[in-house]
Amino acid sequence: MRVISGVLLCALFAAACSERLGRSEAFVRDVSLPAGPFSPGDEVTVAASGFESDDEIMFEIRWPLEGEALEEGSALGVRGVVTARTGRSLTFLAPGGYPASTVEVLLFRRGDRQSLGRIAVSDGRPPQEYSLYGVVGSGAGHASLVRIDMRSGSTKEIARRTGGRIRCAVNEPGSNRLFCISEESGERVGCRYDLTMRYWSAPELRGCVTAGLLPSSAAVLTTDGGRLCLRQAGLTRSSAGIPYCWRLPEGLEPGMLTGAPFVFTSAGGPRLLLAADLGDGTFAPVVLAAYGGGVAVGGPVRAGALIPFAMLERGSDSETFRLVGGYVVSDAGGSELRPFDVRTMRLGEPFARLEEPVRRAVALLSENGATQELWALAGPEGRGAIWVCDLPTGTWRRLPGGELPCSEIVLAR
Incomplete structure (x- = not known):
């Protein structure tokens, strides 16, 4: 599989900030995130209390590899597409472009993050034929x-x-x-x-x-x-x-x-x-x-x-x-x-x-x-x-x- 380098900047940013991204207090509470499975592009709504207007969604995407030196492939720091938000919910699109994956959903707020849970997303790799x-x-x-x-x-x-x-x-x-x-x-x-x-x-x-x-x-x-x-x-x-x-x-x-x-x-x-x-x-x-x-x-x-x-x-x-x-x-x-x-x-x-x-x-x-x-x-x-x-x-x-x-x-x- 060709590794696409465009996620590296976000991944390096996430890694560099990892020491300070852990928090003793959560941004949002009472989190409810459906596990899926979802198809790429499906709308996923996470419910919680305490969302703010500038909150962002990021993904850490991992999928199993067979016959490779590594056990799994990954794409870290992938920015999510948010389609709707309120004080008690946030809706985003399930990511595409990857094999069937387990996706950790992260809430980003002004340089810090909170894990909201994981979802399963089906195969979203581009087709081979035009x-x-x-x-x-x-x-x-x-x-x-x-x-x-x-x-x-x-x-x-x-x-x-x-x-x-x-x-x-x-x-x-x-x-x-x-x-x-x-x-x-x-x-x-x-x-x-x-x-x-x-x-x-x-x-x-x-x-x-x-x-x-x-x-x-x-x-x-x-x-x-x-x-x-x-x-x-x-x-x-x-x-x-x-x-x-x-x-x-x-x-x-x-x-x-x-x-x-x-x-x-x-x-x-x-x-x-x-x-x-x-x-x-x-x-x-x-x-x-x-x-x-x-x-x-x-x-x-x-x-x-x-x-x-x-x-x-x-x-x-x-x-x-x-x-x-x-x-x-x-x-x-x-x-x-x-x-x-x-x-x-x-x-x-x-x-x-x-x-x-x-x-x-x-x-x-x-x-x-x-x-x-x-x-x-x-x-x-x-x-x-x-x-x-x-x-x-x-x-x-x-x-x-x-x-x-x-x-x-x-x-x-």
Whole structure:
């Protein structure tokens, strides 16, 4: 099992304070905590007298290991999600992301803690296979998140959110969480949905432009003092920052780059591929190079949408793969998939065509190259369908099912 380092800071904090966390008097009395078992994301209410408004919940999570040097795995200092509180009760969500566990529930108050008891929580590890999700109704003051069956095309609503339009949804594989950008009161803010624990987090990052995936994390581009900066999207437990910023050339504004998630490519050095809406019916490829490489802008392309995507290319040893980029060039008459050369900043000849306007696209790539697909939401607004392109052959297939009112799609696990 991969040990996720994001809990280490909290664990070290808990260990450093352990000597003074023991108290002769309890914060709360007459504690009643149901033992469970609970599923990740279930609401758990602990009753007691003496709760205060700034009380926090932390977890110490332990699970048995078989065939390992250690008898048990653990995650210490995991912050709980509190959903309701009164002077005599506090409600939190059972934690997710771990094997079936015994969870000690700790009440934290201004640097001290009290154990409230233990609960049993069932297996909440992320799934191994991807699922397809769509956003419905975004822009009407609320949005629904639906799961789209990847074989039948049928949909099932799994969550609702009140707020602004949801854009640029991405998933860091293995987190089973979505990061997206919500347009609220004229500002673009970052929000998260935990697919395991089934809850939306409060907006954290502000000034968001677009989001995307790096090799080891999800990230978001934000505006900062006239610069475009790459920051941690908060999908992992790691608190490490990403220290990359770019100053945009004259004539290129952050608001031009909000149409689709960015794409990471590795061929020719690490780069981010974006698309700029020039506002005159044309779009331009935009490349952000890492390690101080600057910003490059390609020539205008007449289209209704320009959507970056990633695909795999065999390396020089014929055994490994590297990520290269391409763009979906879409308009009312149909869509083309075209490779993109980051050295010349030019689009190549189309290798696949679809007689539908593609509005959103996300690649599904396996490390060994066995799977190389582009999943696309195509068709008129509010009446779309899911099309899947096999990238090596350029052939398309349509997912069965009726019309989809989705405005966004994302693959997640």
